[in-house]
Amino acid sequence: MSTSSMTMGPGALAELDTASTPPAPRRRAKREKERISGSAPMTRGERVRLVFGHIFVYIAALIFISPLIYAFFSALKPNQEIFAMPPTLVGSEIRWSNFADVFTYGPFLTYIGNSFFVSIAGTLVVLAVSTMAGYAFGRLRWKGRDAVFVLFLATLMVPAEVLVIPMFTVMQWFGWVDTYQALIFPFAFTAFGTFLMRQFFRGIPFELEEAARVDGAGPVRSFLQIVLPLSKSAVAVLAVFTFLSFWNSYLWPLIVTVDYAAHGTLPIGLATFSGITGTRWDLQMAAAIISMIPTTILVIALQKHLVKGISMAGLGGR
Template sequence: MPLDEGVEAEHRSQAKAPLTPGQRARLILAHITVYLAAALFMLPLIYAFFSALKPNGEMFAMPPRLIGSEVRWSNFVEVFKFGPFWTYIFNSLLVAIAGTLVVLIVSSCAGYAFGRLRWKGRDAVFILFLATLMVPAEVLVIPMFQVMQWFNWVDTYQALVLPFAFGAFGTFLMRQFFRGIPYEMEEAARVDGAGPIRTFVLILLPLSKSALAVLSVFTFLSFWNSYLWPLIVTVDYNARGTLPVGLASFSGLTGTRWDLQMAAAIISMIPTTLLVIVLQKHLVKGIAMAGLGGR
């Protein structure tokens, strides 16, 4: 029997071995802990969902009740009549998808340059680049707005996408992942005549699907939930407003429609939830490999 098959057979036999009472108790305790933690995190979402079905006057009723006097599914329909909510959804999808694509391209290229290529001053430049993570985004708002004015990009889609598409987090994540890939694979490609670009495109990128999935989710969520920058750089909210800005529109001088705001918040969670579910397998693998990478 080949060595690999023998190792796999041994692992299968160990997996089928009966659990001892202590192991079974620890396994049950672990499952209970996970289920309790999941239920704890789900409680606010469940309360938000049922609050979206209440009449507006019962949102702050005392004592609090999970279900109101009537269930108003019409709140989810009325959200789209209250304002240009479809426009908010389209703008958020456009900005989040475009920003994610730019970040993936820039971060993978920069991570390859910092993690695999050897050039003078590489580590010093990377440390300086990484130090930008310590600068709060709020500090950069005024300089970035001035730059957008110089380019005449205020109230445009490129102003919503480009300023935050060149951050250091994605580069650091991809660098750590690339440094965890054995150099022998790259050397074998070079022996076959592949240059740095071809090696990057044909060898390293296909091996980086999990890390790219992690970066995609984090970046998409960042653009999707961004509120301060779209609020500042957008002038015509009805045309280029994003979902966080649109959610704030339910509060006005005449009061706040809490029921519609809750319904809109529930709707806004659907795309990100679906994204995490679809990429769940790659997320677990990517976080583990990117976090342990490096030489």
């Protein structure tokens, strides 16, 4: 190495390296830095891909939402025009009164109230059970923990339809047939919620709990004041999934409920529009649209937590 090169400073060496780099890689590196920082103008190919990407997303969204659009306009048609050929999106007249007639056709308000009570109560019970069980499986160390957890997860492979008869027998033993308890508790101890919360809890640094234990905090205090406040997104995901499950449940309420007018839920209420004299498709469509409003509002309100919770729930594990 010559004496002049040995006396060059770090800045001069960097300039020399930059000057010795071919122009094309330098341009690509510069463009990559600008793209990461968000200040790079898009190339023609990138703009074309972005436009086609947006068009594809809009077409897919239209395909998925088209049944809802057809159901909404069908709820505004006269009943005899629901299956008219050729099919039309808008009927000969728009009957907004169909949405009001839903509440006079049967005890629809009772169905809505029962669904709200069962869904909210069931969601609260599932959240309490799943968070505590997930904490026990994910954060506490005890003998046989992993074996019990695998056995617990194995219950997910059993179809719910297979459990209907044993659960109904248990409800008879307890005297809970045709009660709210029978609609809530049989599905309040599922393995899905426990697995979801366990995976999220295992992603929280254990050092937080160790620091709390140094300060004298026990497992209950660590769970309530450290782990649970850090898991709001996962709890929101579990709450939405559980609420939707109770809200849309049809088979179990149909079997365990005797007096539908007193303890029937919305899915059973939707089935009451079909009778011996025929089916009021217009009112059934209107009732279905009404039943979707609460769940739609819930998903929109918790959308931010849902995206964050779903993206993080499966990343934990030690």
